[in-house]
Amino acid sequence: MNRRSGTGYTGIPPWIYAIAAAGAVFVLLPLVAMVAKVNWPQFIPLITSESSLTALGLSLRTSAASTAACIVLGVPLALVLARSPFPGQRLLRAFVLLPLVLPPVVGGIALLYTFGRQGLLGRSLELAGIQIAFSTTAVVLAQTFVALPFLVVSLEGALRTAGNKYEAVAATLGARPSTVLRRVTIPLVLPGLASGAVLSFARSLGEFGATLTFAGSLQGVTRTLPLEIYLQRETDADAAVALSLLLVAVAVAVVGLSYRRPRVEAAPEGVFR
Amino acid sequence: MTFELDATLAARGFEVSLSLGPAETIAILGPNGAGKSTLLSIISGLLRPDSGKAVLGGRVLFDLAADKNIWRAPHTRGTALLAQEALLFPHLSALDNVAFGPRSAGASSAAARETGMHWLTEVDAGDLASRRPGQLSGGQAQRVAVARALAANPELLLLDEPMAALDIHAAPLLRRLLKRVLAGRRAIIITHDILDALMLADRVIVLEDGRISEAGPTRDVLEKPRSRFAAGLAGLNLVAGTVSDAGVTTDQGMVVAGHHDGTVAPGQDGVAVFPPSAVSVFLTEEHGSPRNSFPVRITDLEPHGDQIRVHAGGLSADITPAASADLGLTPGMTVYFVIKAAAIAIYPA
Numbered sequence: 001m002n003r004r005s006g007t008g009y010t011g012i013p014p015w016i017y018a019i020a021a022a023g024a025v026f027v028l029l030p031l032v033a034m035v036a037k038v039n040w041p042q043f044i045p046l047i048t049s050e051s052s053l054t055a056l057g058l059s060l061r062t063s064a065a066s067t068a069a070c071i072v073l074g075v076p077l078a079l080v081l082a083r084s085p086f087p088g089q090r091l092l093r094a095f096v097l098l099p100l101v102l103p104p105v106v107g108g109i110a111l112l113y114t115f116g117r118q119g120l121l122g123r124s125l126e127l128a129g130i131q132i133a134f135s136t137t138a139v140v141l142a143q144t145f146v147a148l149p150f151l152v153v154s155l156e157g158a159l160r161t162a163g164n165k166y167e168a169v170a171a172t173l174g175a176r177p178s179t180v181l182r183r184v185t186i187p188l189v190l191p192g193l194a195s196g197a198v199l200s201f202a203r204s205l206g207e208f209g210a211t212l213t214f215a216g217s218l219q220g221v222t223r224t225l226p227l228e229i230y231l232q233r234e235t236d237a238d239a240a241v242a243l244s245l246l247l248v249a250v251a252v253a254v255v256g257l258s259y260r261r262p263r264v265e266a267a268p269e270g271v272f273r
Numbered sequence: 274m275t276f277e278l279d280a281t282l283a284a285r286g287f288e289v290s291l292s293l294g295p296a297e298t299i300a301i302l303g304p305n306g307a308g309k310s311t312l313l314s315i316i317s318g319l320l321r322p323d324s325g326k327a328v329l330g331g332r333v334l335f336d337l338a339a340d341k342n343i344w345r346a347p348h349t350r351g352t353a354l355l356a357q358e359a360l361l362f363p364h365l366s367a368l369d370n371v372a373f374g375p376r377s378a379g380a381s382s383a384a385a386r387e388t389g390m391h392w393l394t395e396v397d398a399g400d401l402a403s404r405r406p407g408q409l410s411g412g413q414a415q416r417v418a419v420a421r422a423l424a425a426n427p428e429l430l431l432l433d434e435p436m437a438a439l440d441i442h443a444a445p446l447l448r449r450l451l452k453r454v455l456a457g458r459r460a461i462i463i464t465h466d467i468l469d470a471l472m473l474a475d476r477v478i479v480l481e482d483g484r485i486s487e488a489g490p491t492r493d494v495l496e497k498p499r500s501r502f503a504a505g506l507a508g509l510n511l512v513a514g515t516v517s518d519a520g521v522t523t524d525q526g527m528v529v530a531g532h533h534d535g536t537v538a539p540g541q542d543g544v545a546v547f548p549p550s551a552v553s554v555f556l557t558e559e560h561g562s563p564r565n566s567f568p569v570r571i572t573d574l575e576p577h578g579d580q581i582r583v584h585a586g587g588l589s590a591d592i593t594p595a596a597s598a599d600l601g602l603t604p605g606m607t608v609y610f611v612i613k614a615a616a617i618a619i620y621p622a
Binding site for chain 1: 317318319346347348349350351352353354356358360362363364373374377378421422425431
């Protein structure tokens with residue numbers, strides 16, 4: 001690592017590298033252990049079984065839907081939190097970030113008492129003929145609930161870093177606020193928005209507790225990949241391991257995308273200088 | 274069709290009123306923190322004053338009288354702002370940056386680009402049209418920013434030290450460009466450079482501590498400065514006080530003898546102004562014909578052209594390097610500044 005950092009002085013004491021290595025091993029070792037446990041001859045049949053493919057398809061579709069919902073709800077939230085100071089702003093931020101620290105099962109219970117049959121809104125929705133709990137919609141709601149903070153945090157940071165100088169200039173050039181948002185603000189924070197969306201997608205993909213509590217585990221309707229893995233673990237350990245590896249592969253692909261973030265952000269920064 | 278402004282902002286100790294003709298450019302001069310940028314922010318609508326009123330070409334920009342409370346949003350004001358940094362939108366080409374104003378005003382994409390190209394050519398940047406801001410030098414970017422501001426067809430152009438961030442080669446080029454494009458336009462330019470005021474502005478306003486301390490045609494202000502700041506810009510010494518028969522008496526009781534121009538009567542507030550070249554430096558008190566001899570403590574010595582500028586007691590003197598060496602001048606020394614009365618102009622403050 002010293003050699004890779006070239007001629008620049010890093011200021012990192014040598015023993016830090018040892019602890020960092022231990023940290024890396026701590027994260028990698030369980031993955032290695034899991035890969036070692038995979039029943040390779042049966043791997044393809046296991047992950048291409050009907051229930052597996054159904055669960056994977058459902059996971060990808062619901063995660064895409066909840067990522068879209070996160071963008072629709074999260075972009076305005078991040079803008080309001082980053083740009084306009086108002087009384088109660090800190091409180092709002094705290095509540096928006098709450099799902100980050102809340103156990104997902106608690107989130108699921110909260111959603112159940114909101115959208116469930118006897119819930120706060122659920123009762124009115126039921127009268128209107130809409131039933132949300134234990135449906136695919138419930139999966140999307142649960143995933144959106146837990147993933148929204150990732151998008152808001154990521155985008156709010158990007159908005160604060162970008163500042164509002166460009167927006168002020170755009171306004172004096174005659175651009176109305178919606179035009180400024182569409183043509184200046186969003187393009188400037190696009191890397192932050194993209195990495196926030198990727199994180200939200202990854203969080204949605206891995207969502208388990210809130211989904212199980214609020215949406216249940218109906219095959220093809222609410223049984224996403226993590227739920228399928230949990231179910232298989234009791235009956236067919238090989239299948240559970242194979243599906244876990246599949247989920248790891250999807251997650252690595254997603255993280256790989258978001259790992260390009262620093263380079264994407266470096267481009268506009270270079271421009272500012 | 275004039276521009277009239279009257280604004281106060283207590284939090285920044287800001288209280289300014291000014292007016293501007295249809296094709297007039299004024300330069301705002303003043304020390305850092307005097308409220309120059311506050312002024313532009315209030316005019317462009319980015320900052321709300323406590324009270325006041327502004328009218329631009331018959332349109333009320335804001336009127337914060339108790340019963341009115343009119344406040345136009347920045348995008349409806351027609352006051353394009355050009356800042357120290359070019360602030361070109363990094364994700365748009367130079368051409369699309371310039372076309373941004375017309376496009377926002379509702380022009381079609383093609384028409385906006387045509388206008389954009391016209392203004393790019395106008396600032397000699399037609400060949401930069403397809404470049405991204407990241408591929409432009411500071412001077413090029415600022416030229417494109419000028420084109421972008423002009424393409425928005427502003428009724429009032431606001432320039433906040435547009436040359437300050439440019440290197441010494443790019444600044445003269447941009448200054449010439451601004452001289453050309455500001456002709457016949459209404460503009461307010463903030464600057465630290467007296468050359469900008471001379472070349473670009475019809476009038477100057479000196480802003481100090483949020484208030485206008487001096488205003489007038491550029492030449493008059495530079496020839497007969499009334500504020501210490503303007504005198505500094507013009508490279509002159511200025512002593513303010515009360516006019517007496519002998520000259521000007523400062524609050525500290527120092528009497529500066531000089532010649533009146535006949536417009537000032539004893540008892541009035543007045544200033545005594547003289548160039549550093551009229552000041553001689555002696556180690557001992559002189560008893561000769563000059564009536565002005567002041568003991569002062571040297572604060573700084575600095576090269577100034579082929580002379581040495583001696584700063585002492587808030588005044589400055591220019592002497593030759595040889596004289597400085599002969600006298601053995603160093604900061605902290607007490608010397609006598611001697612000025613012939615004939616070299617000192619006294620006029621009303």
